[in-house]
Amino acid sequence: MPELRLRAVTDDDDFQSFMATMYSVFLQDPQPDEIELGRKFTELDRMFGFHDGTRWAATAGAFSKKVSLPGGALVPVAAVTGVTVSPSHRRKGLLTAMMRHQLDDVRSRGTEALAMLFASETLIYGRFGYGLASSNAVLSGRVRDLGFRADVDLGAGTVSETDRETLLGAAPAIYDRALANLPGRMDRPGPWWDYWLHDSAERRKGTGSIRFALHHEPDGSASAYAIYRPKSDWAPAGPNGELHVQEVRATNPRAYAHIWRYLLDIDLIRTVQYD
Numbered sequence: 445m446p447e448l449r450l451r452a453v454t455d456d457d458d459f460q461s462f463m464a465t466m467y468s469v470f471l472q473d474p475q476p477d478e479i480e481l482g483r484k485f486t487e488l489d490r491m492f493g494f495h496d497g498t499r500w501a502a503t504a505g506a507f508s509k510k511v512s513l514p515g516g517a518l519v520p521v522a523a524v525t526g527v528t529v530s531p532s533h534r535r536k537g538l539l540t541a542m543m544r545h546q547l548d549d550v551r552s553r554g555t556e557a558l559a560m561l562f563a564s565e566t567l568i569y570g571r572f573g574y575g576l577a578s579s580n581a582v583l584s585g586r587v588r589d590l591g592f593r594a595d596v597d598l599g600a601g602t603v604s605e606t607d608r609e610t611l612l613g614a615a616p617a618i619y620d621r622a623l624a625n626l627p628g629r630m631d632r633p634g635p636w637w638d639y640w641l642h643d644s645a646e647r648r649k650g651t652g653s654i655r656f657a658l659h660h661e662p663d664g665s666a667s668a669y670a671i672y673r674p675k676s677d678w679a680p681a682g683p684n685g686e687l688h689v690q691e692v693r694a695t696n697p698r699a700y701a702h703i704w705r706y707l708l709d710i711d712l713i714r715t716v717q718y719d
Contacts, residue, residue, distance in 0.1 A: 446496035446497050446498065447496065447497070448494040448495065448496050448501055448533075448538070449494065449495055449496075449497070450492065450493070450494055450541060450542070450545060451492060451493075451495055452488065452489050452490075452491060452492040453488045453489075453491040453492065454488070455488070456483065458488075459479075459483060459486070459488060459491065460479065461499065461500060462491060462493065462500055462503055462526075463479045463482070463526075465493075465499065465500040465501075465503055465528065465530065466503045466526045466528050468530075469503075469528035469529070469530055469531075470528065470564070472646075473646075475644065475646055477642065477644060478639070478642065478644070478646075481635070481638055481639045481642055482639060484635040484638070484639075485507065485633065485635040485636055485639070486505075486507070487507070487508060490505055490506045490507070490508070490549075491503070491504075491505035491526070492504060492505065492542070492545065492546075493528075493542060494533070494538050494541075494542070500530075501529070501530050501532070501533040501538065502528060502529040502530060502533060502538040502539070502542060503526050503527070503528045504524070504525075504526060504527045504528075504542040504543070504545075504546055505524070505525050505526045505527075506522040506523055506524050506525060506546060506550070506559070507522075507523040507525060508520065508522070508523075508556075509521050509522075509523040509630045509631060510630065510631040511558060511560065511628065511629070511630050511631075512623045512624060512626055512627055512628065512629050512630075512631075513627055514627045516623075516624030516625070518623070518631060519557065519558065520555050520556045520557075520558075521556055521558040521559065521560055521630065522546075522550045522556045522558065522559040522560070523560060523561070523630060524546070524559055524560065524561035525561065527539070527542070527543075527561070539568070540571075540572075543571075543572040544572075546559075547559065547572070547573070559574075560577070560628075560630075561574070562580065577628055578628060582717065582718065582719055583717070583718040584715060584716065584717035584718070585715070585716060586714060586715055587708055587713055587714055587715065587716060588714075590708055590716065592701070592705065596701050597697075597698050597701070598698060598701050598702040598705055599661075599696075599698030599699060599701075599702055600661075600662050601659050601660055601661045601662060601667065601698070601699055601702055602659070602660050603657055603658070603659045603660075603668075603702055603703050603705075603706040604657065604658060604660075605655060605656065605657050606656050606657065606658045607656065608641060608654075608656065610656075610658065611641075611656040611658060611669060611671075612637060612641070614658060614666035614669065615637070615658075615666075615669045615693070616632070616634070616637060617666075618666060618667065618668065618669055618693055618694065618695055619632055619693050621695045622693040622694060622695060640671075640691075641654065641671070648673060650675060651673035651674065651675040651686070651688050652673055652674045652675060652676065653673070654671065654672075654673055654690070655671075655672055655673065655674065656669065656670065656671055656672075657669065657670040657672075657703060657706060657707070659694065659699045659702055659703045659706075661699070667694060667695045667696060667699040668692070668693065668694035668695065668696075668699035668700055668702070668703040669691075669692070669693060669694075669703070670689065670691070670692045670703050670704075670706070670707055671689070671690040671691045671692075672687055672688060672689045672690060672707065673687075673688045673690070674686070674687055674688075674710070674713065675687075675688060676712070683711075683712035683713075683714065684714050684715075685712040685713045685714060685715075686713065686714070686715045686716070686717060687707060687710060687713045687715070687716045687717070688717050688719055689707060689716060689717065689718045689719065690719055692704060692707075692718075
């Protein structure tokens, strides 16, 4: 077996190969459009792994981000990503070596006191000092069972469907204001929005195209948004559509409630799922 060397990604072609390996280990086909968008916010010196001279055998990386703390402060964080070991190179200590290398690198930078990740297999990371902060949940329910309490105040604002350009003119500011009340959530600079809103057949997974809604206060200011995908379906008894909600953010509780009411009231939808 060729000798393995731990090294960083060197250039864009190397990055393409690195990402192809990462996608493969996650049992996915490489998505060139996503890789191109991700390159815009990727620091190559933070992407590294084991290479055998021909191909990547293991990968790991981190993004330089900020995370919201209780109380609203934003602090630098190493957002760990792309941790993989190819099936042909498992149980050779590669993961341990990469985690040690990464944590040493984070410490040597001197700017980040935290490293965080969304773990595909949570039991792995306790070996390297990571602890469980929260669990990810997918929420779903039948629309008829998702009524609001009578005392919920929807305010006097309005909600309407909008296009991507209009959403991008308002959503980043809404997200930044909402972030103060979302401990553990990371910031989302400009290039990350392009990645977050990217629409493709792979991301749709059988749903329709991505859609957007904005909530405006009576004075015209935007105060909430929703990003979602509908899935048309019909049962013998009639419409049986699904709504897959990607994100809802708001600057105040009334706007948040109102835009959720809008989503729940979309015609032909019988099930809502918050991914």
